[in-house]
Amino acid sequence: MTGDRPVLTMTGISKTFPGVRALHDVDFRLFPGEVHALMGENGAGKSTLIKVLTGVYGTDAGTVTLDGEQVSFTGPMQAAAAGVSTVYQEVNLCTNLSVAENIFIGREPRRLGAVRWGEMRRRARDLLARLDLDLDVSAQLGTFSLAVQQMVAIARAIDVRARVLILDEPTSSLDAGEVAQLFRIMRQLRDEGIAILFVTHFLDQVYGIADRITVLRNGALVGEYRTGELPQFSLVEKMIGQELDVLERLDEQQKRATVALDGQAPLVDAEEVGRRGAVAPFSLRIHAGEVVGLAGLLGSGRTEVARLIFGADRADHGQVRTDGARSPLRTPIHAIDQGIGFCSENRRAEGIVPELSVRENMILAMQAARGWLRPIPRRRQDELVQKYVEALSIRPANPELPVRNLSGGNQQKVLLARWLITEPRLLILDEPTRGIDVGAKAEIQKLVVQLSDGGMAVLFISAELEEVLRLSHRVAVMRDREMVAQLTNDDTLDADRVMRTIASGTPREEVTR
Amino acid sequence: MNTVADRLRPLTGHRLFWPALVLVVMIAANTVYRPGFLAVEVKNGHLYGTPVDILRLSAPLILVALGMTLVIATGGIDLSVGSLCAISGAIACLHISGAADQNSPATVATALALAFGAALVLGAWNGVLVAVIGIQPIIATLILMVAGRGIAQLVTEGQIITINSGPYRAIGLGSFLTLPLAILIALAAALLVAAFTRRTALGLIVESVGGNAEASRLAGIRSRRVVFLVYVVSAACAALAGFMVTANVSSADGNAAGLWIELDAILAVVIGGTSLAGGRFSLSGTVLGALIIQTLTTTVYAMNISPQTSLLFKAVVVIAVCLVQAPAFRARFRRRRRGVEPGPAAPQREKEQVPA
Numbered sequence: 001m002t003g004d005r006p007v008l009t010m011t012g013i014s015k016t017f018p019g020v021r022a023l024h025d026v027d028f029r030l031f032p033g034e035v036h037a038l039m040g041e042n043g044a045g046k047s048t049l050i051k052v053l054t055g056v057y058g059t060d061a062g063t064v065t066l067d068g069e070q071v072s073f074t075g076p077m078q079a080a081a082a083g084v085s086t087v088y089q090e091v092n093l094c095t096n097l098s099v100a101e102n103i104f105i106g107r108e109p110r111r112l113g114a115v116r117w118g119e120m121r122r123r124a125r126d127l128l129a130r131l132d133l134d135l136d137v138s139a140q141l142g143t144f145s146l147a148v149q150q151m152v153a154i155a156r157a158i159d160v161r162a163r164v165l166i167l168d169e170p171t172s173s174l175d176a177g178e179v180a181q182l183f184r185i186m187r188q189l190r191d192e193g194i195a196i197l198f199v200t201h202f203l204d205q206v207y208g209i210a211d212r213i214t215v216l217r218n219g220a221l222v223g224e225y226r227t228g229e230l231p232q233f234s235l236v237e238k239m240i241g242q243e244l245d246v247l248e249r250l251d252e253q254q255k256r257a258t259v260a261l262d263g264q265a266p267l268v269d270a271e272e273v274g275r276r277g278a279v280a281p282f283s284l285r286i287h288a289g290e291v292v293g294l295a296g297l298l299g300s301g302r303t304e305v306a307r308l309i310f311g312a313d314r315a316d317h318g319q320v321r322t323d324g325a326r327s328p329l330r331t332p333i334h335a336i337d338q339g340i341g342f343c344s345e346n347r348r349a350e351g352i353v354p355e356l357s358v359r360e361n362m363i364l365a366m367q368a369a370r371g372w373l374r375p376i377p378r379r380r381q382d383e384l385v386q387k388y389v390e391a392l393s394i395r396p397a398n399p400e401l402p403v404r405n406l407s408g409g410n411q412q413k414v415l416l417a418r419w420l421i422t423e424p425r426l427l428i429l430d431e432p433t434r435g436i437d438v439g440a441k442a443e444i445q446k447l448v449v450q451l452s453d454g455g456m457a458v459l460f461i462s463a464e465l466e467e468v469l470r471l472s473h474r475v476a477v478m479r480d481r482e483m484v485a486q487l488t489n490d491d492t493l494d495a496d497r498v499m500r501t502i503a504s505g506t507p508r509e510e511v512t513r
Numbered sequence: 514m515n516t517v518a519d520r521l522r523p524l525t526g527h528r529l530f531w532p533a534l535v536l537v538v539m540i541a542a543n544t545v546y547r548p549g550f551l552a553v554e555v556k557n558g559h560l561y562g563t564p565v566d567i568l569r570l571s572a573p574l575i576l577v578a579l580g581m582t583l584v585i586a587t588g589g590i591d592l593s594v595g596s597l598c599a600i601s602g603a604i605a606c607l608h609i610s611g612a613a614d615q616n617s618p619a620t621v622a623t624a625l626a627l628a629f630g631a632a633l634v635l636g637a638w639n640g641v642l643v644a645v646i647g648i649q650p651i652i653a654t655l656i657l658m659v660a661g662r663g664i665a666q667l668v669t670e671g672q673i674i675t676i677n678s679g680p681y682r683a684i685g686l687g688s689f690l691t692l693p694l695a696i697l698i699a700l701a702a703a704l705l706v707a708a709f710t711r712r713t714a715l716g717l718i719v720e721s722v723g724g725n726a727e728a729s730r731l732a733g734i735r736s737r738r739v740v741f742l743v744y745v746v747s748a749a750c751a752a753l754a755g756f757m758v759t760a761n762v763s764s765a766d767g768n769a770a771g772l773w774i775e776l777d778a779i780l781a782v783v784i785g786g787t788s789l790a791g792g793r794f795s796l797s798g799t800v801l802g803a804l805i806i807q808t809l810t811t812t813v814y815a816m817n818i819s820p821q822t823s824l825l826f827k828a829v830v831v832i833a834v835c836l837v838q839a840p841a842f843r844a845r846f847r848r849r850r851r852g853v854e855p856g857p858a859a860p861q862r863e864k865e866q867v868p869a
C-alpha cells in the first residue's frame with residue numbers, strides 16, 4: 001500500500017522557543033498512500049512539528065522536501081496551495097461566519113468575480129454528507145457544538161485536493177460514530193494515494209488506522225515503526241520513556257462501588273430544568289461524593305445540561321437549587337459562590353485567557369470568587385500553582401509563561417487546575433481529558449476518584465464511554481436533547497447496555513432516586 | 514555582532530525598550546538641532562526650559578491616556594474624553610466666574626467637585642451603554658463625543674468663559690518644589706491608578722476580561738462591573754485633564770478644550786505597548802507614550818514646521834514607532850539581515866494565528 005518514495009521528508013528539524021527546546025534534530029517522512037501516526041506525550045512537539053512543516057513557525061535548522069524538492073512554506077495558505085492541507089489542533093474557524101463560508105473561505109466558487117452562493121452551499125452540503133453530517137450550512141458556525149466545528153474543519157481540509165493531509169488531534173471531541181465515519185474517509189483518501197499524518201492520544205485509534213508510527217519524546221525523535229511491529233505497551237513505553245504501572249491500573253476496569261446515599265439530601269437539585277432549543281426539561285440530583293456521568297452522542301445535549309446547571313446559559317424552565325442557596329442558581333457567579341465549578345470543553349473560546357500566564361489563568365476563578373479587592377497574596381498563589389503544576393505534571397513547569405505557549409494538552413491541565421484550586425463541592429467536567437496524553441489521563445481519572453472519595457461531587461462528560469463507566473456511580477443518558485434515562489452503574493451496566501439505551505432506550509427507563 | 518545582539522536580547526525584549534528608545538532618539542535629535550533644547554534654569558524658585566514645558570504640557574494627555582489604557586485593556590475604547598475635558602472645564606469655570614471671590618479656595622474646590630461629579634455621571638452613562646446595554650464601545654462613546662461638545666456649549670452659552678482665579682490657574686501653571694504642579698498631579702494619578710490596579714486584583718481582572726470575555730464570565734468574573742468601572746475611571750481622568758487644559762489659559766472654550774485629545778491618548782496607549790485588541794496593559798508604557806507625543810508636538814512647533822505638514826510629520830513618526838514595535842515587522846527585518854528569503858506572506862503571519 002505504501003509507495004517507495006516518500007512524498008514528504010523532514011530532516012534535522014530543530015525549533016527553540018525562548019526557554020523551551022520544542023524540537024531537536026527531528027527526522028520525519030511520509031509516504032504516499034499511508035496513514036502515519038505521530039505520537040508523543042503532551043508537549044512532545046507534535047503540533048510544533050506540524051506548524052514548522054506548514055510554515056506557521058520558521059525553523060532554526062533542518063530542511064523539508066516535498067516530492068524531492070526543498071520547500072519552505074510561509075504559511076498554511078501557501079502550504080495548502082502546494083498540496084499540504086492541515087487541520088490544526090485548535091479548530092481555527094470563524095464562528096461568526098456560516099458553515100459554508102467557513103469551508104470555502106479563501107477559495108469561494110466564483111463566476112466573473114462574484115461569489116456563487118448557491119453553488120457554495122450545495123457543495124458544502126455534499127461535502128458534509130460525505131462525513132455523514134446533515135447541517136444547515138447557512139447557519140452561523142458558532143451555533144454548533146465544538147465537535148461539529150471540528151468536523152467542519154475536517155470537511156474543509158479534505159475538500160482541498162491535497163497530496164498530504166495533516167490532522168492534529170481531529171478526533172479529540174468526536175464520538176465513536178463520527179470517528180468511524182472519519183476513518184472511512186481517511187481510508188478512502190489513503191487508497192487514492194494521499195499521505196495522511198494523524199495525531200491522536202487514543203491508542204486504539206492508532207491501531208485501528210495507522211500504517212506507521214513515529215514517536216517523539218521531549219522534542220526528540222524516538223523512532224519510526226510499522227504499526228504491526230509495535231505492540232501497544234511498547235508504544236507507550238517509547239512515548240513516556242519508562243515503564244509505568246499507572247497504565248496497567250487503567251486497564252483493570254474495576255467498577256466503582258456505589259455510594260451509600262441513604263436519605264442524604266442532594267447537593268445540587270435540578271428540577272425540570274430546560275431551555276428551548278437546547279435541551280428538554282430534565283431533573284437531576286447530584287449528591288456529595290457522587291460521580292454522575294453523562295453519556296450520549298454528539299449533539300445529544302450533554303454540554304447543554306452542564307451549562308444549564310452551572311448557569312452559563314439561562315434556563316427558561318425549572319430551576320437549579322443547591323442545599324446552601326436561598327434562591328435558585330442563575331448565573332455562573334451564583335453557581336461558583338455555591339461551590340460549583342465548570343470546566344468547559346471548548347478551552348480556546350471558553351477556557352484559557354491566552355495572554356495571561358499559567359499562574360494567572362490558574363488562580364482566575366478563585367480570585368473572581370474573592371472579588372478584586374482581596375487579591376490572593378503572591379506567596380499563596382505560588383504555593384497553589386506549584387502544587388497543581390506538580391500534581392498534573394504541567395510542562396514546561398514555568399508558571400510565568402503565557403498559557404498560549406503551552407501545548408494543547410497542557411493548557412487543558414491548566415484549566416482543570418483553575419477549578420481544582422477553588423475546591424468546589426460540585427465539579428462539572430466537560431471532556432476534561434480532551435487532548436490529554438495516556439499517562440496524564442490516567443492521573444486525572446485517579447484524581448477524580450480521589451476527589452469524590454473525599455466528598456466532592458462530579459458531573460463527568462466524556463465522548464469516551466469506557467471513561468464514563470469507569471468513573472461514574474450513575475450514568476445519565478442523553479438522546480436528542482432529552483435525558484432519557486438515569487442508570488445506576490452496577491455490575492449489570494456495560495458499554496453495550498448504555499449504547500442500547502442511547503439508541504433506543506425507553507424514556508425514563510429505570511429512573512433511580 | 515550576533516553575540517552583542519544576543520546579549521542585548523533581555524533589554525531589547527523589554528516591553529518599554531522601544532518606546533523609551535524612541536523618546537531618547539527624539540530628544541537627541543532635538544538637542545542636535547537646537548543645542549539649548551535641554552537647558553533648564555531656575556528663576557524665582559521655578560524651573561524653566563523646554564523639557565519642563567514638555568512635562569507640564571504632557572500632563573493632561575497622560576491623565577486622559579491613563580483612563581484610556583484601562584478602557585482599551587478591556588477591549589473597549591473611549592472617544593468621549595475630549596468632550597468630557599470640555600464639559601468639566603466649562604462647569605468649573607462657570608462656577609468660578611459666577612462667584613464673588615474668584616480667588617477663594619472654597620469656590621475653586623466647589624467648582625472642581627461639581628465638575629468632577631458631572632464627569633463621573635457622564636462616565637457612568639458611557640459605562641451603562643457599554644456594559645449594561647451592550648452597545649459597541651466605539652458607538653456608545655461616539656454619542657457623548659458628539660453630544661458632549663453641545664453640552665459644553667450649553668454650559669458656556671456659546672461663549673468663552675474667562676476667569677481670573679489664582680488657585681485654579683495653579684492647576685495648570687503652578688509649581689511645587691520647583692516642579693510644575695500639573696506633572697506632579699499627573700504622576701500622582703498614574704501612581705494611584707497603578708496601585709488601584711496592581712495592588713488589588715483589578716488589573717488581572719481587566720486583562721482577563723479584555724483577553725477573553727467569555728472565559729472570564731465562566732470563571733465567575735463580574736465583567737459588567739469591571740467594564741462599567743473603567744469608563745467611570747476614564748471620565749474621572751478626563752475631568753482632571755479638563756481642569757488643566759482650561760487652567761492653562763484661564764478660560765473655558767467649549768469648542769477647543771481637549772479637542773482631539775482622545776486620538777492622542779489612543780496613540781499614547783498604543784505606542785506604550787497596550788494592544789487595541791485588549792488584554793495586557795502597561796501604565797508606564799502609556800506614560801512614555803504620552804511623553805513621546807508631547808515631545809513630538811513641541812518639536813514640530815520648535816522646528817517651525819507649518820501646521821499642515823506638522824500633522825503629516827506626526828503621522829510618520831507614529832507609524833514608525835508602531836512598526837518597530839510590531840513583532841511581525843521586526844521578525845521580517847531580522848530575517849532579511851540574515852539573508853534568508855522572507856516569503857511574501859511573512860507580514861501576514863500574525864493574522865494567521867494557529868494557536869497550540
Ligand SMILES: Nc1ncnc2c1ncn2[C@@H]1O[C@H](COP(=O)(O)OP(=O)(O)OP(=O)(O)O)[C@@H](O)[C@H]1O
Nearest residue numbers: 017022042043044045046047048405406407408409
Ligand atoms: N508559541 C510557542 N511559544 C513558546 N513555546 C511553545 C510555543 N508553542 C509550543 N511551545 C512549547 O513547545 C513544546 C511542544 O509543544 P507542542 O504544542 O508541539 O506539543 P504537542 O506534542 O502538540 O502536545 P499536545 O499533545 O499537548 O498537543 C511545549 O513545551 C510547548 O510549551
Ligand SMILES: [Mg+2]
Nearest residue numbers: 047089407408
Ligand atoms: Mg499538540
